[in-house]
Amino acid sequence: MGTLRGVSGFERSGNPETTVHIGVLALQGDFERHLVMLNSLGHLGVSAIAVKTPAQIELCDGVIIPGGESTTVGKLMVRYGVDEAIRRRAAEGMAVFGTCMGMIVLAKEIEGSDQFRLGLMDMTVRRNAFGRQVDSFEADLDIASIGEPPIRAVFIRAPFITDLRGSAKAIATLDTGEVVMVRQGNLLAAAFHPELTDDTRVHEYFVSMATTGHVASRK
Numbered sequence: 001m002g003t004l005r006g007v008s009g010f011e012r013s014g015n016p017e018t019t020v021h022i023g024v025l026a027l028q029g030d031f032e033r034h035l036v037m038l039n040s041l042g043h044l045g046v047s048a049i050a051v052k053t054p055a056q057i058e059l060c061d062g063v064i065i066p067g068g069e070s071t072t073v074g075k076l077m078v079r080y081g082v083d084e085a086i087r088r089r090a091a092e093g094m095a096v097f098g099t100c101m102g103m104i105v106l107a108k109e110i111e112g113s114d115q116f117r118l119g120l121m122d123m124t125v126r127r128n129a130f131g132r133q134v135d136s137f138e139a140d141l142d143i144a145s146i147g148e149p150p151i152r153a154v155f156i157r158a159p160f161i162t163d164l165r166g167s168a169k170a171i172a173t174l175d176t177g178e179v180v181m182v183r184q185g186n187l188l189a190a191a192f193h194p195e196l197t198d199d200t201r202v203h204e205y206f207v208s209m210a211t212t213g214h215v216a217s218r219k
Contacts, residue, residue, distance in 0.1 A: 020044070020211050023051030023060040027076040029068020029101060033195035037203050038064075044207055054085035062095035062210030065102030067156070067193055070127070074105060074116025083118060090120055095186045095210040103182075103189035104159050111162060121184050122166035125159045141172045141192075143181065146201050153180070153192035160191050186212075 024034045031050055038048035051057055063086060065073075077083040090096050098106040105117050109124035130137070136157065140150035151172075161179040164170060172181035172190075180191040186209060194202035 018045050019047050020061050020207055021059060022046055022048045022062045022064065022207065022210060023056060024048065024064045024066060025073075025082070026050035026052050027080070027082070028073050029066045030193070030195065031066045034064050034066050034203075037195050037200055038207075040200060041204065041207060044204065045211075046207055052080065052082070054081045057082065057085040057089055060089065060094060062097065062206060063089070064206070065096065065098040065105060066195070067100035067102065070101045070104045071115055073101060078116065083116075087118060087120065090187065093186055095188070095206060095212075096120065097188040097190075097206045097209075099190050099195070100156065100158055100193055103191055106187060106189050109163070121182065121187050121189060122164065122168040123161050123182055123189070124163040126162050127159050128157050130155060130158050130160070139174055141174075141180070143172045145171050145183075146205050151194070151199060151202060152197050153194070154196040155180075155192050158191045
């Protein structure tokens with residue numbers, strides 16, 4: 001039998017008990033590169049689609065919020081009800097990964113701004129913390145949870161974290177001390193763009209988080 005695609009958009013192939021469904025929020029921003037990387041991880045049981053509606057998010061084991069323009073994405077999330085769907089599913093244990101702009105909207109506090117945020121992670125972020133587009137840069141990050149060799153990270157108009165609270169823990173910092181990757185339970189945030197290199201290990205790490213929630217939800 002060939003692969004079937006259900007109303008959710010997820011492919012129905014293999015064992016549904018072991019398939020991990022990852023959605024990439026596709027309201028605005030560079031979501032396609034995340035999809036390409038996730039779809040290269042089929043050997044890990046990953047099924048990935050672009051998601052735009054609460055109904056699609058309800059079926060996800062994990063959701064990635066990609067880079068983009070945080071004010072625009074915030075307005076669209078509210079308009080389509082995606083914000084409440086992500087909050088509800090995250091509370092139920094769904095894994096959520098925010099990259100660059102996604103890290104901003106996951107934070108409870110954004111320096112100097114009252115803009116929209118999901119407010120799921122106990123951290124404060126600073127927008128455009130390294131400067132403008134022309135100030136974009138790359139750096140090698142040692143991430144113990146992922147292992148050697150270092151991750152080559154691409155920073156484009158990137159934020160960084162200025163304060164962590166509660167159970168939010170830094171898992172990557174620059175040599176200059178800025179915190180650029182954080183985990184808090186089933187929530188993950190990175191100031192950089194892991195989809196812009198050929199290294200799949202950050203996405204694999206997130207898939208492992210989503211897999212843990214997937215298994216737990218079926219016990």
